[in-house]
Amino acid sequence: MVFRFSKEDGLSGFIPGYNVRTDLALEAHEVLSAREELPGVEVEKDGDQDIVINRVAITTEQGARSMGKAMGNYTTLDVPGLRKKNTALQDKVVRVFYKEIQRMLNLNGEQNIMVIGLGNWNVTPDALGPRVVQELFITRHIMQMKPEILGEGYRSVCAFSPGVLGITGIETGEMIRGIAEHVRPDIIVAIDALAAHRMGRLFTTLQISDTGIVPGSGVGNRRLAINRETMGIPVYAIGIPTVVDAVTIAGDSMDALAVSLKKESPQGNAFANVVQGMEWGEKKEVIHDVLQPFAGDLIVTPKEIDTQIEDISLVIAASLDAAFHPKIAQEEEERGKIH
16 A cells, blocks of 8 residues: 555654554654655754653655654653653653643743543543543633632643544534634643554653644544644644554564574575565565454554553643643642652
8 A cells, every 4th residue: 555645644644655653753753764864854852861852843845745744843752661650750751741841832921721632531542631631630610710719820721521423423623623612722732642653652652742633543543633724723732652553563573583583594594584675565465464354454552551541641641730830830840859
């Protein structure tokens, strides 16, 4: 299958020409930059040994076509230790991530913020958005009725989880647009589960972008886009990879096996020579034939998905609370100094 890019496919989930499924701009850049120049795409690296920060900026239409992503800014935090129950690291991620959120959203003044928890709360790998909304500190109703309760250092924040088309019968984008017209927020922040290319990215990579989001793109079920064009206000997207394409896992396993066999017999292993000589498209056709009884498109998630969704939801919610409310950010910094 050959990828065909169009303006509607800016967040398709596939890297153009490679049939590699990923919602992460960083992964798309890693795959593409290894084989070709990417004019119009700039990458900046920051952070330390615990948290690596990558900022990808797609500045031209040519760069957008090459990457298969919309023009804009994508910031990712790579935290390999995040899957472990390390509360000190989780606290550090919150302090780093909330600053990256503030940097992306450029918050100043008294903006009204609406948070959207995208996804299906009945399906654990897709429940990230609703779970984050559950943990957020919501203030809009308090600020409208009794603002003196909160005092200084808080912004108006509201949130809801619209569910999915199969449950509600309503396009998620249409529902969000209707509520936004009534609530009149200054910005929208959408939270959604993503698909990754590598297993190592699951629950270790946090991405925020200013390009909006297309619900369902990670698993090939794309809906109405949620972005500045459709909503009329800035839309930011935050996501964590919770699933990976089984075809990718099988392909990586074939490559790893070939490398291992080559080490044992550099010249004499026919299987290793064949695998290493195959293009990715050829490998994918073979793997698809094997997976055909499972309808071809098999999506995989870790068996510890329940606890991982719970942990990462708390991290994202705490990061958003600190990013939205200066008072909470101050408390978070003071807590970090104590520890």
